[in-house]
Amino acid sequence: MTRKQKQKLSKVILEILMIILAIIFIYPIFLMFINSVKPFGEVVADVIALPTKIEWQNYKDVIDKMNYPRLFTNNLVITIIGILGIVAFSAITAYILDRRRTRYTRIAHLIITTPMLIPFQTIMITLLKVMNVINLSGSTWGLGIQYWGFGIPMATFIYCNFMQTIPKELDESAVIDGASTFRTFRSVIFPLLKSVTATIVVLDVMWIWNDFLLPLLMVNSSPATKTLVLSAYAFVGQFNTQWHYAMTAMVLAVLPSIIFFILLQRYIVDGVVAGAVKG
Numbered sequence: 001m002t003r004k005q006k007q008k009l010s011k012v013i014l015e016i017l018m019i020i021l022a023i024i025f026i027y028p029i030f031l032m033f034i035n036s037v038k039p040f041g042e043v044v045a046d047v048i049a050l051p052t053k054i055e056w057q058n059y060k061d062v063i064d065k066m067n068y069p070r071l072f073t074n075n076l077v078i079t080i081i082g083i084l085g086i087v088a089f090s091a092i093t094a095y096i097l098d099r100r101r102t103r104y105t106r107i108a109h110l111i112i113t114t115p116m117l118i119p120f121q122t123i124m125i126t127l128l129k130v131m132n133v134i135n136l137s138g139s140t141w142g143l144g145i146q147y148w149g150f151g152i153p154m155a156t157f158i159y160c161n162f163m164q165t166i167p168k169e170l171d172e173s174a175v176i177d178g179a180s181t182f183r184t185f186r187s188v189i190f191p192l193l194k195s196v197t198a199t200i201v202v203l204d205v206m207w208i209w210n211d212f213l214l215p216l217l218m219v220n221s222s223p224a225t226k227t228l229v230l231s232a233y234a235f236v237g238q239f240n241t242q243w244h245y246a247m248t249a250m251v252l253a254v255l256p257s258i259i260f261f262i263l264l265q266r267y268i269v270d271g272v273v274a275g276a277v278k279g
Contacts, residue, residue: 031047031048032247032250032251033247033251034050034051035047035243035244035247036058036059036244036247036248036250036251037051037054037055037056037058037248038051038055038058038244039053039055039244040242040243040244043243043244043247044243055244058244058245058248059248059252061245061248062235062245062248062249062252063252065245066228066231066232066249066252067223068228068252070224071226071227071228071231072228072256074140074219074225074226074227074228075209075227075228075256077140077141077144078140078141078143078144078147078208078215078227079144079205079208079209080144081140081141081144081145081147082144082145082147082148082151082204082208083201083204083205083208085144085145085147085148085151085152086147086148086151086152086155086200086204087155087197087200087201089148089152090151090152090155090156090159090200091155091159091185091190091193091197092182092185093112093152093156093159094156094159094160094162094163095159095163095185095189097109097112097156097160098160098163098164099163099168099171109156109160112152112153112156113153113156113157114153115149115150115153116153116154116157120150120213120214124213124214124217127146127217128217128218131146131218136218137217137218137219138218138219138221138222138225139219139225140219140225142218143214143215143218143219146214146218147204147208147214150214151204151207151208155200155204158196158199158200159193159196159200162193162196163189163193166189166192170188170189170192171184171188171189174187174188195267198264198267198268199267199268201264202260202261202264202265202267202268203268205257205260205261206257206260206261209254209256209257209260210229210253210254210257211227211229212229212230212233215227215229215230216230227253228249228252228253229250229253229254231249231253232246232249232250232252232253233246234249235249
């Protein structure tokens, strides 16, 4: 077998393995979709069987029971507040850390990025008590602000790595033209961060929209502030679970984020590759 044939065979094997892995990951989502259009009896009888009759009434019932428009708005508000804060603060933080490399900025960089290594479960009780004291629990906007603290470390780390590929001569030219530090960042540097910003936005939207534990701690006390995922969990009871409604609710909860990811997934590749090919 020639070298070219070996390379071709390796590529075929790799593609087959990737297809198998994709099927393994997609199959539970497929089950969720098919069970969302089954009557309760069919779900209980055989989870993996295809529905004998499409029960679209499940979606109408769940939308009414969940008050879907209100919960969708809650998710939207939380996600937008979280994304805006993460992008704004992490981008300008990364700019300062990269352009002003001193002993103090190195220490600041370490302090900012270290929280990525701390599991959320170790601080969630303390966080809940602190958020109650400063009145950031029990509201959608308060929950959105809390995501800043969890999302900024990773976003800053990504921005810092990408920022190194942007020549400092651009900053010097802007300063010569009379631009301030913030004006230089806003007008010159930030537009060049478009690809990596899109990557961060897509990843964080998927995380914030589908998050369960933090909303469970912070906004689960009132039906008016719940998120879609929390409301879907309401159909799961200790003694009686409405599986057909639970599956339908999960589809309605995750479908917007799936559509968002499909539409913008190419920006993830662009953002990852951009840092490797620029400069």
